[in-house]
Amino acid sequence: AASIDRALCANPQYAYARSLGQLDEARAMHCPDLCHRWHLHASKTGRRIGDVKPPVLARVMDADFFKASPA
Numbered sequence: 828a829a830s831i832d833r834a835l836c837a838n839p840q841y842a843y844a845r846s847l848g849q850l851d852e853a854r855a856m857h858c859p860d861l862c863h864r865w866h867l868h869a870s871k872t873g874r875r876i877g878d879v880k881p882p883v884l885a886r887v888m889d890a891d892f893f894k895a896s897p898a
Contacts, residue, residue: 828855 832853836842844850858864862881869879 828853831855 829852832845835853836845841850845852865881866876866879870876
């Protein structure tokens with residue numbers, strides 16, 4: 828996470844937001860069965876399985892997913 832944050836700080840806008848305290852340092856999280864959990868969450872919110880993309884490819888992250896407990 829620290830090396831990712833250093834790389835992100837190469838972007839002046841990111842570095843400025845970090846210096847203002849608008850953003851915290853990047854952090855890594857372990858999430859067992861991420862793909863399975865993401866598909867379950869997507870189906871519960873009415874998305875068709877063919878429309879579900881991995882979170883890294885999605886334009887908008889679903890913050891509720893990351894707060895939810897495993898099914």
